[in-house]
Amino acid sequence: xxxxAIISAAVLMGTLAGTASAxxxxxxxLSVTTAVTIAQTAVQTCKSQGYNxxxxxxxxxxxxxxxxxGDDTGPHTMENSMKKAWTxxxxxxxxxNFAKAVQQNPTAxxxxxxxxxxxxxxxxxxxxDDAIGAIGVSGAPGGDKDEACAKAGIDKVAAxxx
Amino acid sequence: MSKxxxxxxxxxxxxxxxxxxxNAxxxxxxxLSVATATTIAQTAIDTCKAQGYNxxxxxxxxxxxxxxxxxxxxAGFATYENSMKKAYTxxxxxxxxxxxxxxxxxxxxxxxxxxxxxxxxxxxxxxxxxNDVIGSIGISGAPGGDKDEACAKAGIDKVAAxxx
Numbered sequence: 001x002x003x004x005a006i007i008s009a010a011v012l013m014g015t016l017a018g019t020a021s022a023x024x025x026x027x028x029x030l031s032v033t034t035a036v037t038i039a040q041t042a043v044q045t046c047k048s049q050g051y052n053x054x055x056x057x058x059x060x061x062x063x064x065x066x067x068x069x070g071d072d073t074g075p076h077t078m079e080n081s082m083k084k085a086w087t088x089x090x091x092x093x094x095x096x097n098f099a100k101a102v103q104q105n106p107t108a109x110x111x112x113x114x115x116x117x118x119x120x121x122x123x124x125x126x127x128x129d130d131a132i133g134a135i136g137v138s139g140a141p142g143g144d145k146d147e148a149c150a151k152a153g154i155d156k157v158a159a160x161x162x
Numbered sequence: 163m164s165k166x167x168x169x170x171x172x173x174x175x176x177x178x179x180x181x182x183x184x185n186a187x188x189x190x191x192x193x194l195s196v197a198t199a200t201t202i203a204q205t206a207i208d209t210c211k212a213q214g215y216n217x218x219x220x221x222x223x224x225x226x227x228x229x230x231x232x233x234x235x236x237a238g239f240a241t242y243e244n245s246m247k248k249a250y251t252x253x254x255x256x257x258x259x260x261x262x263x264x265x266x267x268x269x270x271x272x273x274x275x276x277x278x279x280x281x282x283x284x285x286x287x288x289x290x291x292x293n294d295v296i297g298s299i300g301i302s303g304a305p306g307g308d309k310d311e312a313c314a315k316a317g318i319d320k321v322a323a324x325x326x
Contacts, residue, residue: 032207032234040200059235064242067231069223071195078228 027060030125030133034157035065038125042137042153043070046145053139053149056082057125058089060132062115070139077138084122084146085136086115092131095122096143121146125154127161191224194289194297198321199229202289206301206317207232210309217303217313220246221289222253224296226279237303248286248310249300250279256295260284260307285310289318291325 030038035057046053047070054077057066069078087095090110095117102108102118110116120143122136135153137146154161194202199221210217218241221230233242251259263282266272274280284307286300299317301310318325 029235032232032236036200036204036232043196059233063233064231065233065235067228068196068200069227069229071197075227 028127028130028132029060030057030065032065034160035059035133037157038135038153039066039068040153041156042135042149043068045152046070046137046140046149049140049145049149051140051145051149053137053146054078054081055138055150055153056085056136057153058082058085058134058136060089062086062089062134065133073139080117080119080138081121081136083115083117083136084119084138085134086122087117087119088122088124088136089131089134090116092124092126094120094124094147095136096120096147099143119143121150123147123150123154125161132161192291192294192296194221194223194229196229198324199223199297201321202299202317203230203232204317205320206299206313207234209316210301210304210313213304213309213313215304215309215313217301217310218242218245219314219317220249220300221317222246222249222298222300226250226253229297234303241302244281244283244302245285245300247279247281247300248283248302249298251281251283252286252288252300253295253298254280256288258284258288258311259286259300260311263307283307285314287311287314287318289325296325 039055039057042055052070052073054070054073055068059065084095087098099118099120102111121138124131125133135150137150140146203219203221206219216234216236218234218237219232223229248259251262255262263284266282288295289297299314301314304310
């Protein structure tokens, strides 16, 4: 009887443990190879257009995967590219969306958060509806040009983002 | 006469050089391009990967600023910080970070330990142009600083022809 009770308990625990594991979240995340390709493609694309830019690729939690300081760029481009990427990751949307929102509402709560910046040039990196990271670019004469280079970076690895 | 003109030309050129000499009060530096820095970092990561080690890498410039930082999600998360600190140590001491580790062995209160970003760990090398330290690379994640350093060296070796 005692033995049966122990076995029953073990089976029960095993069942519970199995159920608990199924509660874990399955994630796809950027590899170092993919992240470097995205950043490097963005920097090179802007370079070929005559713009020196810096780039950041952030991961799912906003952690820096790749930081790249462009040739002869202003020192602020490193910070700004990180913040644009952060903004895009946080909102799962191009950072230009936040820039537009802030124009309508200059006291938007998010503007007071660290690393949020109302500037174009950051794009989320998506796998379906899941934002697995973001890229931010800074240094081109205009956020639209930064964003075009960011997009070139993501497009380069589009086949891997699934 | 034409010889005179030639000589005069040289004198003029010298005078112009004199102007340049005034400008020579500014420092002329060679610095890493983002392309070269990325090649160094990526080669180091790929080299370690080929040996079975996942590592993170930092390439710093002349002032210790980050030129390229690469976090390897497959490596431990401390490797990102550690690769930066190793690189900083190599840059500022103008020597392999392993040498600093040797120097402070048995001296846990070495003054440099009280400075930000110093770390007594092998795995970083200065990037030299002649005797000029233009940056450094730091690697972290391999099982042993000697293996980190070997990958760092592979990164620098890859662009050796450009470092002049």
